[in-house]
Amino acid sequence: MPRWLEAFPTAKIAPAGSTIQRLPASALVWLRLDDVHPALEQLAVLRKAIGTSPVIALSNHPDNEEALSLFSAGVRGYCNAHAAAANLRQVANVVQAGGLWIGEALMQRLLASTQTAMSRIPVSVSAMDEGVSPSAERLSLLTKRELEVARTVAGGSSNKEIARQLGITERTVKAHVGAVFQKLKVRDRLHLALVVNGQRLT
Amino acid sequence: MPRWLEAFPTAKIAPAGSTIQRLPASALVWLRLDDVHPALEQLAVLRKAIGTSPVIALSNHPDNEEALSLFSAGVRGYCNAHAAAANLRQVANVVQAGGLWIGEALMQRLLASTQTAMSRIPVSVSAMDEGVSPSAERLSLLTKRELEVARTVAGGSSNKEIARQLGITERTVKAHVGAVFQKLKVRDRLHLALVVNGQRLT
DNA sequence: ACGGCTATTGGACCAAAGGACAGTTTCGGG
DNA sequence: CCCGAAACTGTCCTTTGGTCCAATAGCCGT
Known part of the structure; x- marks a missing residue:
């Protein structure tokens, strides 16, 4: 062997x-x-x-x-x-x-x-004490309705489906979704899903 | 936590x-x-x-x-x-x-x-990849390129971004994305993200 | 009562996504 | 040498998503 x-x-x-x-x-x-x-x-x-x-x-x-x-x-x-x-x-x-x-x-x-253009680690340590806000905090900024919508979006539902499900207009859903985007600082529903699903909501 | x-x-x-x-x-x-x-x-x-x-x-x-x-x-x-x-x-x-x-x-x-001169032998990877996601079986249906695109989509990139990143046309990205949708039986990129990232659909 | 927050809706507008056709090209295996 | 799979590109079109401008109504606390 x-x-x-x-x-x-x-x-x-x-x-x-x-x-x-x-x-x-x-x-x-x-x-x-x-x-x-x-x-x-x-x-x-x-x-x-x-x-x-x-x-x-x-x-x-x-x-x-x-x-x-x-x-x-x-x-x-x-x-x-x-x-x-x-x-x-x-x-x-x-x-x-x-x-x-x-x-x-x-x-x-x-x-x-x-390496084409990768500087050799200039390490200019500026204190990063305050800027780190894990999205856990941000989620609590949402209103009850916004949170509800956010979860449903993150689950894969379309605006229309959410509207039907919640008994409101698609237009209103858009309003909620838009508000959520701003508060969570995400640009679209896919990023929202990444944040929400990475956060382990109950 | x-x-x-x-x-x-x-x-x-x-x-x-x-x-x-x-x-x-x-x-x-x-x-x-x-x-x-x-x-x-x-x-x-x-x-x-x-x-x-x-x-x-x-x-x-x-x-x-x-x-x-x-x-x-x-x-x-x-x-x-x-x-x-x-x-x-x-x-x-x-x-x-x-x-x-x-x-x-x-x-x-x-x-x-x-790579300088390496063109012989085909690259036949694709089996063991980055994750042991629960949907690994379905993911193995994808071609190499499709898998690459699927992952990037699931990471939150837009078609345009992917196109730039891969050096191909947005049209081609759409083609790959469309093929992925069919093979994985998902209807849009958000559901794709859920599958690839190992969540369950609602 | 007044200001502020929440929920709701409307319309208009534009960008992105996705489907439905149709193609070219490259490359490996039979 | 031909076939098929894979990668890639094109145009036309519809649907969805996202943002901007509004407005109305209820609730809560000072």
Whole structure:
């Protein structure tokens, strides 16, 4: 058993060239890259066999270029094939939780190449004591009727539906909705929904 | 208690402006970004208080540029402040395991800007994406581009904004949005947001 | 009684959203 | 090489959403 599998006692090894029909949703697939074939090619072959299961690539000689191409091809993790068992377990945890495992160096590389105009953190700390008003406070600014309308809007109802539901005119609904927008400082009903639903109303 | 904390019963909330002396090594710090101050500034203030503990930023309106700058400033995760509790737990798991949490869209962006000559092999991602939303099955019906648009719509962007952001015509955005509506069986963008963000329709 | 807040409605106007047609192009698989 | 899926763009049109100008009526506290 290869070293990089020792960390995972329950892991199964598929015979070379075999096609696996159904993989449990939780399956993690490790791709041990060889040093001869193009990495993307190896991945493509693997994909044919395993479908869309998350793949973690293990390279003998980690390289940013290689990592880059693999990530863009859908790989969820990339690390040194000779990493310690504990590290590999960590990678597995991250990927299994739906995350990406990216080496620190590669991350820096990615960020660096994307910066066009990003100032180097001027950190001019102006006290931000007062300006932070989580929308919890703002919701209490609403009148009873406005709150009622706001919730219904956030639930996905159209103005017309709300009007019918509340027994008032669509015009009036618009008035309430408009008032809510102002008080909560949102520009449209979708943003209202994000705020209201993120606030966990009862 | 804010929604994004409900997922973590043992979480502690520090009083505004307080300086925390010692944080356990396992501590995770959530930074809820407001809509007014520069994200980097908010992070800087937080850093003064908590030192080097891993920080996950929560944004009301996720934006690639913002995410980029935060990651380069050392943030370990970045996601929608209105994400479902389950998603947040997942983010926490990934970061606590030492990983980075990067949205699919941002990942694509990073890769795209770094590509020099990488056109072989199709990008066949789309399966495991940013969230384990309850409607993950339906979301998997979407094409890559549709998913990208759907997420942005659900984040509160207008068609015009999305068009500018993706470098395509507003007309094309409408086409994608329309296709998403059909596939997810929703009637408008607000319902789409509810589905994507993991709420239930009323 | 008066001012202020709430709820209601009207009309007009413009921007955004969404549907209904119809197209071109690119690219991978059979 | 052809087919189909995906991405993309166009025009025309209707419906909805959102903001501006108003106005009327009830309620509450000083």
